[in-house]
Amino acid sequence: MKTSLLLIFIVVAVFVTSCSSSKMIQTLKPEADLAAPIIYDKELSYLNIPISIKLKDVAYQTNTILNGLIYEDSVLEDDNLMMKVWKQAPIEITDENGKIKVVLPLKIWTKVRYGGNVFGMNLYDTRELNLNGVVTLLGEAKLKNWQLTAASSVQTVIWKESPSVTIAGKSVPITYLINPAMAYFKSTIEKKIDAAIAKSLNFQEYVLDALNEVSKPVNIHQGYDTWFKIKPIVLNATEAVLKKDVVSMNLELACFMETFIGEPANDNISKEKIQLKLVDKMKDKFTASLIVVSPYLKASEIITKNFQNQEFGSGSKKVTIQKVDLWHKNGKVVIALTMQGSVNGIVYLSGIPKYNAEEELIYFDDLNYVLETKSTLMKTANWLVGGLILKKMQTYTSYSIKPELELAKNQITQYLNNYSPAKGILINGKVEPIVIKNIQLTDQALVATISTTGKLDLKINGLQ
Template identity: 45%
Template sequence: MKSLFLQISVYFLSVFLLANCASTSKINTLKPEPEDATPLIYDNKPSFISMPVALKIKDIENQTNKYLTGLIYEDNNIEDDDYTIKIWKQAPIQIENESGKIKTVLPLKVLVKYRIGTDKLGINLYNTREFNFNGTITLQSSVAMNNWKLKTKTAFKSIIWNESPSIKIFGKEVPITYAINPAIQVFKSKIEKTIDESIQESVDFKPNVLDALDKIATPSEMSPEYESWLRVVPTELYATDAIIKGQSIEMQMGLKCSIETLIGNQPAKIFDRNKIVLKPVAKIPDHFSANIVAVSTYQDASKIITKNYEGQEFGSGSRKVKVMNVALWHKNDKIVIALDLTGSLTGTIYLTGLPKYDEATKVVYFENLDYAIDTKSSLIRTANWLASGTILKKMEQLCRYSLQPNLNEGKETMLKYLSNFSPMPGVFLNGRMGDIKFTEIQLTNKAILAFLNVSGKVAVKVDGLE
């Protein structure tokens, strides 16, 4: 009887112990509440991109010929200076470099009506003569940049007659070569002004530059998988004086902008073309330095870290747990990591730590990761085995995510702008860039921000402008 009682007691004790070993304990811990949600604001250092610009003189020639056709100048008021003048372009204008200045060869035809005499006591004593010029004029221009436009200062150099200048007398053309050279003074200033105005109007950089900036400012998708976007926000533009070099006009342009990589839906374009001002400067560095901010929202970081825990178990002996979900937020200058557990222990535990960046592996990890105070107290009471530093270290290894994919995609996206990129017909960008380097991490209430820097060179070539 005593033996039977002992067997029954052992049986129920065994069942009780097995039941307790197989049962799941629950943990209730206080949640470290996230800070109030306020707009995401961060200090994004500006980037400076230097862009040497080379404009083919042939393009200036083509644009000027498009602008100047047929009758290129007309003055029909004879009362102000006793003459009227009409000037026609006879053939395409030729423009080239000559000793650091623009040489313009203009085939033209000129009709001048010149009035000689006076008007006294109401009696008209005027005599009007008509002069025909047909020749080729050579002009020379210095160049500069002014208010987005190529500005020239043109001086008349010489004229070669295709046929002798003549005067019409009684309906017949009578050569007057001996008297025509002084008459050149009548219209040469008009020609100089016409050439200056035509070049200035036909080579206006502003629409082309603003169109290019508008295209660059449109956010471009780097990775559909990570829903990452590159956004460039132009703020200021600089330009040095233009110089003639070979058969091109060269200048240095510089762009001040901010560059971001953003996660989630396509971000809005932030660019107001009406507020961009072209600022003249004496010199611009020959390289660019771009500061990039990689924005990892806590929601997106949580998704990545949750994937790290898939298929992983943590525990001691037969007591094990799995992490089903991870959530991150900001609290008192630290990151709270919430782990939803299932297994021998169910509930949510909370870790806290500081994000750091490993330059070698391009990984964001959490330094000095520890259980939140209430979590640690609860674990000691209900699941001391989980409070082990060894288990915490294993969890810490999975609380990380790599920026390498985004950095690679960001670099590839930026390189697209440096490999014969053509924002418009006839304009080409080429260059090179170095590796993307980490500078610092900042925390906001909505995201972890990794600040990065990249340097390189870029050049703009204008060849075949339409």
């Protein structure tokens, strides 16, 4: 009987002792709430778009536009001459000392009336002639209202045979009849050549179609449903330059470069809204606003590992952290710590996420126990509320987002490394170090807004 009483006493003593050294606490869980939509400042980026158009491509387009009969004068009475002019062979367009040189082979049919009124008698006769000639024009490449104009002027007209008719067995020159008609002919040819070249080099649709391709959203991380998008705003241009049979100019696109969680709208560029402005100088850098996503689940896993093999306590009273969970609450992050040791249960901290640029760490500023948690601990385990313990815990709640920053940089670098959204369009560039601007909270993740600068070239090749 005494033995039984002794055993009961020992069991009760152990139970009492264990209860006094290890407490189970019940704290009220701060429930997650909805975060406000993310809004961040956007900065204009400036993208360089060098455009090179070979004159042989211009010639191809001009020959397609200008074909067959290009001039006709069907009235004989006004100047004793009727004329039809056809393009006889393909037009050649080359560079001559920085000017556009156009060589136009022509086939000409004329009907010439010669003779006169002698003693009241009409002694006229008519002859039909077929002539071959070559007209050479020169013009300067000028950029105006989305078009390159040549402002061509006829320099020479060279006939393979001198215009003449045979009368009474003799060759009689009729240049005096042909040349006056050529004045009208020259003006018409100049206008037609300029119109054809302008139509060939109207690059509005050509450029805007390319920009539409460039501005389509690109999925840069499927796991986090993260998208990159360029939104064009203004297009600037330098004056066109002709050199070595190539017309070149620089376009500068002012745009927003952004990343989104969730696919953004794919808005086509409005021709009416994108204005082309001539400028003397281009900016040589872009600034892009991007985002880095750090999901709470991922952060929880990292911080849980940070706490492994770490003890927190005072004297003989100690706890270890078994699990860490994070979520959003009232503009702060709640950090739930599942404890084991002198205290068992879950305690809740809250803090404001900040970024340490030197160490590339997310840390929680103003970290403290949630009010209800603090009240409970003051009653049951007030030693846990000590500043030294909380400060030590704050060290282990910080975590690195260097992998996410590297991922963001790699993603934008891939976009800038021979990226071709469509045939004839090639994007290349480089970025400089990334800077964290701010950190905002969503229901599922910490979102860091980052800023980066760099250089970008968008090449549009060919003229199709």
